[in-house]
Amino acid sequence: MIWLTWRQFRAQTLVTLGALAVLALYLVVLGNQIRTFYTTRIADCTGDACTLARFELRADYGHTISVLVVVLLAVPGLIGVFWGAPLVSQELEQRTDRLVWSQSVTRTRWLVVKLTVIGLFSVAVTGVFSLLLTWSVSRYDQVIGERFAAYNFGSRNIVPIGYGLFAFVLGVVVGLLVRRTLLAMALTLAAFAALQLLVPAVARQNLMPPVTETITVDAEVLRQGVGMSLEDDGTFTLRGYTVPGGWALTDSSPLLKPDGSAYTGDDAKPCIAMVGDRAESDACTAAQNLRFTHTYQPADRYWTFQWIELGLYTALSLLLAAFGLFWLRRRR
The missing domain is CATH 1.20.190 (Delta-Endotoxin; domain 1)
Known part of the structure; x- marks a missing residue:
């Protein structure tokens, strides 16, 4: 054969x-x-x-x-x-x-x-x-x-x-x-x-439970080129943040002040006034100690995901093969 x-x-x-x-x-x-x-x-x-x-x-x-x-x-x-x-x-x-x-x-x-x-x-x-x-x-x-x-x-x-x-x-x-x-x-x-x-x-x-963390908006976060969008309700949303090497599962997150309340357009006015100087504007934003939540899969899980997915496809293949053998033996 x-x-x-x-x-x-x-x-x-x-x-x-x-x-x-x-x-x-x-x-x-x-x-x-x-x-x-x-x-x-x-x-x-x-x-x-x-x-x-x-x-x-x-x-x-x-x-x-x-x-x-x-x-x-x-x-x-x-x-x-x-x-x-x-x-x-x-x-x-x-x-x-x-x-x-x-x-x-x-x-x-x-x-x-x-x-x-x-x-x-x-x-x-x-x-x-x-x-x-x-x-x-x-x-x-x-x-x-x-x-x-x-x-x-x-x-x-x-x-x-x-x-x-x-x-x-x-x-x-x-x-x-x-x-x-x-x-x-x-x-x-x-x-x-x-x-x-x-x-x-x-x-x-x-395949694995994601990690959710509260991130502080500091100079390192701002250097990533994240965007801050003003929503219709007057609050700000942060977009584009990614943990280095990680897999971001949230595209955007509401910006919060240290007391947990929403960061609004009025709160941002002092920093927006410095828009002509990006460094000063970023320093002003970082000094406000803003926070947001971020859900992601960490970078060190990459190989775990590789092995899990390989195992799942292999298991599906073996199950399909077993079904095929069972079906063939029943054919007349």
């Missing part, structure tokens, strides 16, 4: 290995270019030179990295559509499965071998791609940050391995259920795309 699976899958394997080799070469070149930029422009910079260098780094490489991220996020879906969905549905549709089962190969062994061999190859493809991209853009991520951003989180380190495995098993099981190749491909793509949108938007932030 392993030999037969290889014979049926060797064309896709060779094409994939060739594409991966070309991509690896490009990512190595890109990674070296970013490292050279970092060494010459950022490593020893100070003051405004650092700000300009960071801007140029994003301008020079941000678009290219975004394209690579989209490609990596699409790879698991393509695996599910073109490797997973036709793998069994095509056999059932053409009734070639009956020939295999008549050769002393049980249907359980038939499916287990297919899931194992090609599933491991799916894991290897997404894992190698992810590790190459993670290495290539590591200096860019170090400077720009945003590790918890949805696209960045889903395209770095170990999480894409879970995506690749899940998408493949999902395609196989959908094909097993509907027994029509084109329909299975369409349903697999729709289901995987929906999950990829829902997890970062709804589920990921709740």
